[in-house]
Amino acid sequence: xxxFEYQGKKFFAAYDIPVSPGEAVETVDxxxxxxxxxxxxxxVKAQVLVGGRGKAxxxxxxxxADSVREHAGNIxxxxxxxxxxxxxxxxxxxxxxxxYYASFTLDRSAKLHLGMLSARGGVDIEQxxxxxPDAIARIHVDPVDGLTADAAAAWVDAANLNPAARDGAIxxxxxxxxxxxxxxxxxxxxxxxxxTPDGRVHALDAKVxxxxxxxxxxxxxxxxxxxxxxxPREREAKEKGLxxxxxxxxVGIIGNGAGLVMSTLDVVNQVGGSAANFLDVxxxxxxxxxxxxxxxxxxxDNVKAILVNIFGGIxxxxxxxxxxxxxxxxxxxxxxxxxxxxxxxxxEGREILAASPNEKLMSEPTMLDAARRAVEIANA
Amino acid sequence: xSIFVDQxxxxxxxxxxxxxxxxxxxxxxxxxxxxxxxxxPKKAGTDVDGIPIYGSVAEARxxxxxDTSCIFIPAPGVAAAVEEAAEAGIGFIVVITEGVPAHDxxxxxxxxxxxxxxxLVLGPNCPGVISPGRCNIGITPGEITLPGGPVGIVSxxxxxxxxxxxxxxxxxxGQTTCVGIGGDPVPGVSFIDCLERFEADPETKAVIMIxxxxxxxEEEAAEFIGSKMSKPVVSYIAGVTxxxxxxxxxxGAIVSGxxxxxxxxxxxxxSAGAVVAENPTAMAEAMAVVVANL
Numbered sequence: 235x236x237x238f239e240y241q242g243k244k245f246f247a248a249y250d251i252p253v254s255p256g257e258a259v260e261t262v263d264x265x266x267x268x269x270x271x272x273x274x275x276x277x278v279k280a281q282v283l284v285g286g287r288g289k290a291x292x293x294x295x296x297x298x299a300d301s302v303r304e305h306a307g308n309i310x311x312x313x314x315x316x317x318x319x320x321x322x323x324x325x326x327x328x329x330x331x332x333x334y335y336a337s338f339t340l341d342r343s344a345k346l347h348l349g350m351l352s353a354r355g356g357v358d359i360e361q362x363x364x365x366x367p368d369a370i371a372r373i374h375v376d377p378v379d380g381l382t383a384d385a386a387a388a389w390v391d392a393a394n395l396n397p398a399a400r401d402g403a404i405x406x407x408x409x410x411x412x413x414x415x416x417x418x419x420x421x422x423x424x425x426x427x428x429x430t431p432d433g434r435v436h437a438l439d440a441k442v443x444x445x446x447x448x449x450x451x452x453x454x455x456x457x458x459x460x461x462x463x464x465x466p467r468e469r470e471a472k473e474k475g476l477x478x479x480x481x482x483x484x485v486g487i488i489g490n491g492a493g494l495v496m497s498t499l500d501v502v503n504q505v506g507g508s509a510a511n512f513l514d515v516x517x518x519x520x521x522x523x524x525x526x527x528x529x530x531x532x533x534x535d536n537v538k539a540i541l542v543n544i545f546g547g548i549x550x551x552x553x554x555x556x557x558x559x560x561x562x563x564x565x566x567x568x569x570x571x572x573x574x575x576x577x578x579x580x581x582e583g584r585e586i587l588a589a590s591p592n593e594k595l596m597s598e599p600t601m602l603d604a605a606r607r608a609v610e611i612a613n614a
Numbered sequence: 615x616s617i618f619v620d621q622x623x624x625x626x627x628x629x630x631x632x633x634x635x636x637x638x639x640x641x642x643x644x645x646x647x648x649x650x651x652x653x654x655p656k657k658a659g660t661d662v663d664g665i666p667i668y669g670s671v672a673e674a675r676x677x678x679x680x681d682t683s684c685i686f687i688p689a690p691g692v693a694a695a696v697e698e699a700a701e702a703g704i705g706f707i708v709v710i711t712e713g714v715p716a717h718d719x720x721x722x723x724x725x726x727x728x729x730x731x732x733x734l735v736l737g738p739n740c741p742g743v744i745s746p747g748r749c750n751i752g753i754t755p756g757e758i759t760l761p762g763g764p765v766g767i768v769s770x771x772x773x774x775x776x777x778x779x780x781x782x783x784x785x786x787x788g789q790t791t792c793v794g795i796g797g798d799p800v801p802g803v804s805f806i807d808c809l810e811r812f813e814a815d816p817e818t819k820a821v822i823m824i825x826x827x828x829x830x831x832e833e834e835a836a837e838f839i840g841s842k843m844s845k846p847v848v849s850y851i852a853g854v855t856x857x858x859x860x861x862x863x864x865x866g867a868i869v870s871g872x873x874x875x876x877x878x879x880x881x882x883x884x885s886a887g888a889v890v891a892e893n894p895t896a897m898a899e900a901m902a903v904v905v906a907n908l
Binding site: 342378548576 | 715716721797
């Protein structure tokens with residue numbers, strides 16, 4: 235789950251990482267009121283979950299109420315790479331002496347945490363990594379040991395930051411590591427991490443991605459979830475407990491297991507169709523979840539055929555079939571359903587389907603046959 | 615022969631008293647697996663259909679000689695369960711549970727790497743391992759397999775593993791062992807751990823490797839295939855049509871920037887001499903050709 239900058243800054247502040255004082259606002263009047271309160275100059279920043287806000291004109295400096303009014307009015311409603319700006323972050327402007335980059339994420343090859351620190355901040359770090367790989371100081375952190383003060387100091391020295399930033403950077407990096415681990419983040423990134431002319435180091439931006447698998451131990455994530463930008467189909471699916479991603483094709487896809495569903499998308503594509511969605515009912519899906527899945531896909535106007543591709547392991551074929559029958563009784567099917575069922579209790583499942591004949595329900599023996607049939611219907 | 619497990623493997627199920635654990639534990643026993651014990655501190659002294667329940671893995675191991683564990687308990691308890699099994703001297707730990715936080719996985723993986731370097735964890739979020747006709751640990755439907763080899767299978771995806779087994783069996787091609795390594799960011803057993811063992815296993819003559827988008831495990835495996843493997847490898851990578859930046863179900867399956875794309879993985883495997891198929895059916899057909907020419 236990706237956080238907005240304002241949420242990321244609150245997340246950082248909870249771990250004592252210094253950020254600029256500010257507030258999130260939805261209207262021009264509120265923006266002016268906040269600016270008056272924190273004092274000029276302020277920065278007006280568009281809150282969207284996409285990079286390149288500055289270049290798109292979504293970040294502006296304002297010296298007085300009139301200019302806050304002007305910039306806030308321009309930025310609210312602005313389209314940045316397909317994201318509409320509905321929220322602004324107003325914060326006290328900082329004097330910047332130098333800009334750095336800092337982040338923690340998992341290095342999946344080494345199976346250790348990876349910290350990256352660079353004196354070249356404020357720009358696209360992937361570009362720095364490609365052009366000047368030596369300008370990024372990397373550190374591997376063993377999760378059992380954590381980031382020690384000595385290791386953090388050596389890391390900061392290796393990055394050749396301004397000596398005036400040394401102590402402040404070490405302090406922030408130790409706190410950032412704690413936020414990353416205790417906060418169950420997949421990624422924490424500060425770009426830029428700044429040094430002010432009077433020698434303070436603080437986070438001018440915040441990029442945080444949280445691991446949704448750790449949701450159960452963070453009650454305060456409710457607020458983050460409430461603001462997630464989802465298309466209406468994704469919102470409905472999420473409410474029903476489904477792992478769904480909206481796409482723009484015409485074949486609605488339901489399967490069990492991420493790999494099989496991805497593969498089904500690929501096969502549909504190879505036989506001349508296009509997927510309307512990715513929907514993984516996961517392991518051990520019961521009849522009710524299957525019925526919900528069919529309902530969500532059936533509600534998508536673009537869908538012309540539904541392809542249910544199940545290979546049961548922990549998921550049982552009889553449960554899947556019961557769910558399909560249940561869905562046919564509960565909702566008006568707008569498109570035919572092509573079912574391919576194999577694996578655990580598949581035979582029982584096929585019998586359940588055969589006992590409820592419906593002109594919109596058809597079975598195919600293999601994944602490839604089922605994909606061909608669904609694509610043929612969708613493209614007709 | 616088989617890799618990791620065989621008819622002599624004795625398994626303790628952590629979570630045998632839960633509904634999933636019971637269903638699959640008993641299925642595994644029906645298949646012929648030596649399911650010797652279950653654990654549940656609150657139900658020690660009871661049994662699940664004749665399988666004794668102990669208060670801890672250490673007690674279960676002491677009483678039954680279990681050398682392998684299979685974990686079915688919910689995600690919040692998985693880290694402690696893995697460490698408990700390792701501390702009890704279990705050498706091979708299979709974690710079926712999905713939804714384990716990445717930080718928990720990173721921590722117990724490194725704890726074991728340091729304190730129990732000979733202990734292997736398969737998973738989390740995997741279907742387990744099956745050596746057809748000998749031993750089935752996890753949730754793979756045993757009836758879709760065919761004993762006797764000559765093909766070994768390793769996959770990041772559970773259901774694609776079943777797909778591969780099913781396609782091989784339908785063609786009359788047997789399997790030595792089939793390992794699902796799981797789709798999480800920090801899997802214990804890697805592609806390379808499996809490829810190494812298949813290369814050394816005299817009964818395995820060819821290997822199917824199924825990958826997916828995200829991470830660089832397939833690229834690392836390709837390097838191993840190119841430099842260390844003499845046996846033919848047929849592979850398939852899922853997720854060619856997955857859009858960048860969207861997590862496709864598995865926590866590990868995401869294309870970020872230019873990294874982790876299916877194309878890059880397929881290219882690496884092709885360069886290493888593996889046959890790369892465009893879908894599971896084509897993969898099975900390619901393997902049938904390989905087996906016919908062995």
